[in-house]
Amino acid sequence: MVRVKYVERPDLTNTERIFFIDFIKGMKITIKNFFKKTITTAYPFEKLTPPKRFRGAHGHRVKNGKEPPSFKVLEKFMEINEGESRCVACYMCQQACPVPELFKIEAVQLPNGKKKVLRFDMNLMNCMYCGLCTEACPVDCIIHTDIYETATYHRAGGVAHLEDLSKRAEDFDRRRFNEPDRIWIDDEERSKLWGQIKWS
Amino acid sequence: MQFSQENSLWINQEKISKIKEKYPSVSIEKYDNATFLHIDKSSLIDFLTFLKENLGFKMFIDFTCVDYPFHNPRFQGVYFLYSPEDRQRVGVKTWATDNTLPSITSLWKGAKWAEREAWDMFGVKFEGHENLVRMFLWESYPYHPLRKDFPLEGIQDTYLPSKNLRPEENPAHNYTPYHTYVPTLEDLEETQKARMPNKSSQIVLNWGPLHPGTHGTIWFLFDMEGEYVKECDIILGQLHRGVEKIAESRTYTQFIPYTDRMDYISALCSQVAYVNAVEKLLNVEPPEKAKWIRTMLCELQRINSHLLWLGTYALDLGALTIFLYCFREREKIMDIIEGISGIRLNSSYIRIGGVAKDLPEGALDVIKHFVKDFPKKLQEYETILTTNRVWLKRNINVGTISEEDVYQYGLTGVVARSAGVPYDIRMIQPTDAYDKVDFDVPLGKVGDCYDRYLLRVEEMKQSIKIVAQCAEKLEKMKEDKYIATENPYVLPTLDEVFNSIEAMVKDFNLRIYGEQAPEGEIYLSGENPRGELGFYIISKGEGHPYRLRIRSGAFYNLQIFPELIKGRTVADAVALLGSLDPVVGETDR
Amino acid sequence: MAIKHNSGIILTTVEEVLSWGRRNSLWPASIGLACCAIEMMHTAASRFDTDRLGIIFRGSPRQSDVLIVAGTVVNKVAPMLKLIYDQMPDPKWVISMGGCSSVGGPFPTYSTLQGVDRIIPVDVYVPGCPPTPQALLWGIMQLQKKIKEKKEGKVWDEIPVREVPTASQPLLEKSPFGF
Numbered sequence: 001m002v003r004v005k006y007v008e009r010p011d012l013t014n015t016e017r018i019f020f021i022d023f024i025k026g027m028k029i030t031i032k033n034f035f036k037k038t039i040t041t042a043y044p045f046e047k048l049t050p051p052k053r054f055r056g057a058h059g060h061r062v063k064n065g066k067e068p069p070s071f072k073v074l075e076k077f078m079e080i081n082e083g084e085s086r087c088v089a090c091y092m093c094q095q096a097c098p099v100p101e102l103f104k105i106e107a108v109q110l111p112n113g114k115k116k117v118l119r120f121d122m123n124l125m126n127c128m129y130c131g132l133c134t135e136a137c138p139v140d141c142i143i144h145t146d147i148y149e150t151a152t153y154h155r156a157g158g159v160a161h162l163e164d165l166s167k168r169a170e171d172f173d174r175r176r177f178n179e180p181d182r183i184w185i186d187d188e189e190r191s192k193l194w195g196q197i198k199w200s
Numbered sequence: 201m202q203f204s205q206e207n208s209l210w211i212n213q214e215k216i217s218k219i220k221e222k223y224p225s226v227s228i229e230k231y232d233n234a235t236f237l238h239i240d241k242s243s244l245i246d247f248l249t250f251l252k253e254n255l256g257f258k259m260f261i262d263f264t265c266v267d268y269p270f271h272n273p274r275f276q277g278v279y280f281l282y283s284p285e286d287r288q289r290v291g292v293k294t295w296a297t298d299n300t301l302p303s304i305t306s307l308w309k310g311a312k313w314a315e316r317e318a319w320d321m322f323g324v325k326f327e328g329h330e331n332l333v334r335m336f337l338w339e340s341y342p343y344h345p346l347r348k349d350f351p352l353e354g355i356q357d358t359y360l361p362s363k364n365l366r367p368e369e370n371p372a373h374n375y376t377p378y379h380t381y382v383p384t385l386e387d388l389e390e391t392q393k394a395r396m397p398n399k400s401s402q403i404v405l406n407w408g409p410l411h412p413g414t415h416g417t418i419w420f421l422f423d424m425e426g427e428y429v430k431e432c433d434i435i436l437g438q439l440h441r442g443v444e445k446i447a448e449s450r451t452y453t454q455f456i457p458y459t460d461r462m463d464y465i466s467a468l469c470s471q472v473a474y475v476n477a478v479e480k481l482l483n484v485e486p487p488e489k490a491k492w493i494r495t496m497l498c499e500l501q502r503i504n505s506h507l508l509w510l511g512t513y514a515l516d517l518g519a520l521t522i523f524l525y526c527f528r529e530r531e532k533i534m535d536i537i538e539g540i541s542g543i544r545l546n547s548s549y550i551r552i553g554g555v556a557k558d559l560p561e562g563a564l565d566v567i568k569h570f571v572k573d574f575p576k577k578l579q580e581y582e583t584i585l586t587t588n589r590v591w592l593k594r595n596i597n598v599g600t601i602s603e604e605d606v607y608q609y610g611l612t613g614v615v616a617r618s619a620g621v622p623y624d625i626r627m628i629q630p631t632d633a634y635d636k637v638d639f640d641v642p643l644g645k646v647g648d649c650y651d652r653y654l655l656r657v658e659e660m661k662q663s664i665k666i667v668a669q670c671a672e673k674l675e676k677m678k679e680d681k682y683i684a685t686e687n688p689y690v691l692p693t694l695d696e697v698f699n700s701i702e703a704m705v706k707d708f709n710l711r712i713y714g715e716q717a718p719e720g721e722i723y724l725s726g727e728n729p730r731g732e733l734g735f736y737i738i739s740k741g742e743g744h745p746y747r748l749r750i751r752s753g754a755f756y757n758l759q760i761f762p763e764l765i766k767g768r769t770v771a772d773a774v775a776l777l778g779s780l781d782p783v784v785g786e787t788d789r
Numbered sequence: 790m791a792i793k794h795n796s797g798i799i800l801t802t803v804e805e806v807l808s809w810g811r812r813n814s815l816w817p818a819s820i821g822l823a824c825c826a827i828e829m830m831h832t833a834a835s836r837f838d839t840d841r842l843g844i845i846f847r848g849s850p851r852q853s854d855v856l857i858v859a860g861t862v863v864n865k866v867a868p869m870l871k872l873i874y875d876q877m878p879d880p881k882w883v884i885s886m887g888g889c890s891s892v893g894g895p896f897p898t899y900s901t902l903q904g905v906d907r908i909i910p911v912d913v914y915v916p917g918c919p920p921t922p923q924a925l926l927w928g929i930m931q932l933q934k935k936i937k938e939k940k941e942g943k944v945w946d947e948i949p950v951r952e953v954p955t956a957s958q959p960l961l962e963k964s965p966f967g968f
Contacts, residue, residue: 001638001816002627006645007654010587017589025290039528040838043926050921053557055542068698097713098454099895101374123372125916130457130548135556136711138697138704142444144542147957151915151928152933155364155892155906156371158916171956183539183562191533192837197569199562336864337900354899362906372892379907380899385868408868410820412848417822417866438866439823442898457895464824508827527834534831545824545919718954785823 020150039193045173049186050146052179055129057147058122059169060085060162061140071139079114085166086141087117102126124150125158145172209629210235211290215255223247229293233480233722234279236291245302248279251386252307257281259288260308260610262751263315265296265322266738269348269465273297275324278736279304280723280751284607284621287628296324303328303711310609313759321346331397336437336788338383339391352445354380392421395433399423399582404579405770409438413774418758418783420773427769432762436755439788447748451714452478453691455748457548462750463786464546466505466729468497468537468578476631477735478552481722482715488556489680495633496567496670497537497549499663503574504533506656513653513778514585517594522581529577530572536663539563552715553690554683564671573669580661586654595650599764599776602647610756613731613782614659618644618651625727633679637669649779689715714743730754730781752786811880812936814843815929818853818877820870822860825887828919829859837922842929850876854910855932861889862902874909882912882936884928887919894918894923927958 016022041048050056054070074088089107094100106119133142145168152158160168184190187197210233219226223243229236239247250258261280268274275296282289294301303326304311315326316335323344326332330654333339343350361377363666396404400423407413407420414420417438423431443462447455459474460467472494479486486494511526534544540563541549541556585591601619605611616623624641626634642658644651685692691710696703725734731753738747757780765773797811821829833839835844847853851872862870874883885905888894891904905911912935915928 001642002309002624004622005640005642007642007651007658009646009650009654012587012589012592016587022587022589022898029580029584033521035936038834039531040841041836042841043837043923044930051539051560053540053542053560054538070698070704073701092708092711096454098450098457099897101897104373120681121373122890123374125375125888125914126894127888127916128457128546128895128918129543131542131546131556131604132454132457135691135694136707138707140698148917148924149927149958150917151913151924151931153913153931154371155362155375155904155914158891158914159372168956175331175957181560181561182568184235184535189536193528193535194566194569195573197565219840352898352899353897360907362904362909363910364906379903380864382867382902385872388865388868409866410873411818412821418828418880438863439861440863440865440900441896442900443859445898446896461824461895464827528836531831531834531836543828544921607934615865743951 018074037192041192042188046189048189049184050148050185052176052181054146054148055144056132056170057124057145057150058127058133058160058165059143059145059167059172060087060120060165061143061169061173062086062166068140074139077115078115079110080110085117085120085162086139087120087162088139088141089115089117090138092136092138093133093142096132098130098132099126120162121159122164122165123159125155143169143172145169146176147172209287211288215288218255219250222250231720231722233293233720233724236293236721238293241294241297241301244292245307246303248281248292248304248307251281251290251292254668256283256285257288258607259284260310260608261289261732262610262734262736262749263304263311264736264749265318265320265324266747267322267346267348273299275299275322277301277318278326280734280736282561285622289723299323300325300327302326305329308608308610310756310759313684313755320344323347331395331696333394334391334437336440338387339394340383340387345442352442352449352556356380358382391435395435396421396423396431400430401425407770407773409435415512415782418782418784418787421771422765422773426771428767428768429765429773430767432765434758434762436758436784436788439784441789443789444748444750447745449744451711451743452717452745453552453710453715456550458547460546461785462752462789463709463728463730463733463754463783465508467546467781468494468501468549469505469728470733471548472498472632473724473728473733474735475550475552476726477722477724477737478636478715478717478774481717481720481737481739482552484553484687484689485684486554487672487681487684489677490669490682490684491632492677493555493682495637496667496674498632499666499670500533500536500656502663502729503660503667504530504699506660507533509656509729509778509781516774516778517591519591522584525577529574536563536566536570539566551683551691553685553687556683558682559674564675567667567671571671574659574664578657582657585716586657592650593773594775595653595779596648597646598649598768598772599779600646600648601760601764604614605760605763609760611731611759612753613728613759614652614655615731615757615760617642618655620645621649623732625725625732629725631724633670633727637666639663639666649775652779653656654716713751716741716743717745725751728753730783730786731757733786750789752789753783755787758782758787808936812933815855815882815932816845816853816857817849817857817884818848818850818873819846819877820856820860820873822857822858822862822866823889825859825889825919828922828925829857829886832925833938837926839929841929842926844929850874851878853877853886854880855882857884857886858890858905859886861894861896862905864900864902867902867908870905871908882932884913884915884927884932885911886915886925888916889918891916 096102102123104121107117108116227238259282266276273295279292320334356378360379405422409417409419419435422429459470463470507526511523514522538544541547542640606621607618639662692703719741721738723736725732734751736749740746885891890905913932
């Protein structure tokens with residue numbers, strides 16, 4: 001049900017005007033806030049941990065026994081060893097991306113009939129961090145890690161090759177694979193801003 | 201069914217019969233979601249005058265052009281009008297023979313900028329326009345970008361390598377040292393002179409493009425007499441990224457991240473408006489839970505946007521502490537959105553058919569804590585500002601807008617409601633769960649800056665009411681579906697792709713070929729915090745749209761600024777610009 | 790610490806003090822153009838404070854030493870940006886924040902400048918769309934590290950070309966002075 005209503009325009013009364021009551025009321029609020037604790041997170045000494053769904057830099061998961069059932073179907077066409085990235089060179093991530101020029105994927109056919117991924121470059125400075133590539137990968141290979149400190153001195157520092165991507169996902173999984181899907185996990189750092197929240 | 205209200209939103213049969221009596225050469229083009237009338241160019245002005253005066257279509261919504269390169273004549277002009285008493289829309293189409301059209305600035309003043317943009321993008325001339333210059337690009341630019349034979353990357357003929365590289369080095373696989381032409385300062389001076397051809401004073405003051413006081417890169421030219429402004433004009437285009445041209449080569453899902461980079465302050469509202477338009481075109485119905493989640497996040501983004509407005513408006517007028525307090529509340533909302541979707545600012549969370557992921561555990565507890573805590577803080581900010589005598593002196597009777605201005609210029613959003621016109625898309629054409637929640641729409645009486653300030657604060661209070669109702673409803677829906685994957689146009693979720701072959705094949709087809717929409721056209725709009733954001737999509741049966749036109753509320757709202765500033769000082773210009781609340785990503789697209 | 794010329798004991802200490810002063814009081818002239826400007830405002834607000842690092846945002850380029858370009862740079866704005874860079878006094882540095890100003894970002898169109906380093910030289914690139922405030926603070930700390938190791942400007946042979954960060958950085962320990 002939607003209703004329409006008119007707003008009232010308050011105006012200053014004469015007593016308020018003579019005794020400066022409007023300024024006094026405002027100053028009371030600022031002085032009260034002056035004595036509260038600050039909400040600052042001192043960055044390199046205290047950090048806010050990003051939540052599990054955070055979309056930071058990309059990574060490639062490796063073949064380690066925790067793959068989904070769709071990988072078993074596609075595995076027989078590929079030559080992948082234990083510890084290498086699971087990519088099956090299906091080009092779905094490039095098709096799903098709004099900026100397809102940032103990918104450069106090359107795969108070659110070996111003499112025994114299987115394929116091998118030679119080159120997988122991603123220029124992360126062109127990337128929008130939208131997550132459409134992670135939703136398109138059929139074998140759970142390309143994921144978003146929580147690494148956001150990626151400032152460099154040179155343009156080429158934004159281009160990630162296959163080994164860098166595998167190392168990033170290994171680091172992320174080692175720290176955070178078994179976490180529950182909760183809105184955030186660092187309650188003490190966030191309690192400076194939020195206060196105490198009643199969890200159900 | 202949820203959309204039954206809009207079939208009566210387009211023009212009805214008795215008005216069409218009245219039109220056919222007077223103009224028998226009119227032909228009607230009817231789709232499910234739009235009705236267009238075709239008229240030829242010579243009787244266009246009489247036809248539009250008849251619609252405006254006799255049938256009540258007083259309000260001007262939008263004007264654009266479409267390019268059909270294999271048809272002769274090549275360009276087609278499309279006008280959208282609205283009738284406030286009967287709550288109906290109509291579209292009028294006409295072919296531009298010899299690439300010219302008569303200008304309608306004598307009927308609606310708001311068409312001045314729309315026609316300048318059509319000249320800039322397509323090359324269609326308008327007879328009777330007072331100063332036809334380019335809107336977004338500089339004066340001596342030789343091409344017209346939105347024509348179908350102009351490539352997306354432009355004509356790259358200048359050699360402009362990066363200054364940080366060693367010679368002959370190639371840092372990335374998509375780097376090329378060739379670039380499009382970059383203008384010089386003389387080209388920009390020519391643009392500035394063409395805007396003010398008959399200036400009467402000695403200097404023209406530039407309230408410049410890169411200034412911390414304008415909200416973004418807008419270029420104002422003031423023709424001054426002492427301290428008072430006599431004439432004013434605005435040069436836009438300092439953030440023109442070509443989003444409408446990008447849409448013609450991307451599929452419907454790939455375009456979703458671009459919609460939230462237009463109005464970057466309230467990103468989720470723009471995504472919801474676009475996805476609603478595409479869902480109507482494809483005839484997809486999202487599940488109940490997705491509608492309630494979308495409504496709740498839209499209202500949270502509305503509070504977010506109004507808090508940023510209050511912080512920067514108070515900062516411009518001198519009240520510095522309000523800036524820090526408002527940003528403290530914004531951090532809380534950004535934490536909520538980061539926990540649900542993944543990124544704080546440009547979250548692309550909405551998908552066709554529902555939302556991308558379900559709500560994580562703990563999200564509703566945090567939202568309930570926010571809902572309890574926020575009204576007290578809002579009361580504190582009101583006490584500091586609302587009856588403060590300095591605030592009253594700077595805001596009362598500055599920039600008064602009348603009801604006739606709203607119809608002439610096509611003003612929407614808070615700017616229209618401050619003049620007393622009850623135009624709110626959530627009331628007229630409710631989508632998602634807006635027809636199931638209770639809220640009030642505030643209206644103003646006088647139409648000055650003080651009214652707009654009071655309205656925005658009141659809207660924040662109403663939005664908190666809506667969020668509380670949605671959170672209560674979502675508590676009971678914990679196990680429902682959040683995306684309608686059984687529909688053939690909707691992408692499947694990752695769990696389905698890992699476990700079944702049919703879902704993997706459907707995923708492959710939809711991503712490579714796009715959502716093959718049926719042929720048709722649609723115009724649908726949503727209520728942004730800035731006004732009405734409308735999407736006009738023409739589809740020819742392929743996976744990507746043929747033409748996507750974005751009707752942005754901030755563009756038409758900014759057009760009234762040169763009229764209102766005449767005879768006032770420069771200090772009032774700061775207050776007036778802040779209360780119209782433009783965002784440059786949306787005005788320039 | 791790479792000091793280029795051999796100036797003796799007294800002048801090297803003066804160089805060290807000057808370099809300490811310059812990197813702990815960077816005053817930016819902020820060019821906030823698009824979405825990255827909102828994240829820059831959040832970095833300056835109270836939760837992730839920039840005032841702790843000595844950063845005060847100045848309005849005029851003649852009073853600042855670092856230029857933070859935040860947002861998409863369009864062909865029309867490029868000559869104005871070069872004019873602002875030329876008005877800054879030496880020593881000066883440039884941080885390019887976000888994907889759009891580093892390489893043109895997700896907009897490969899006819900009107901976007903594909904990277905602001907085609908018109909002015911850039912010191913630090915911070916990728917992200919938009920980068921979170923903690924990522925921008927990390928980028929500013931990288932600039933402070935660069936100022937400490939060289940006096941100013943770039944020297945081609947000494948910048949390592951490809952260092953791609955592959956792990957998340959640990960927390961730093963507070964020194965006994967408390968900062």
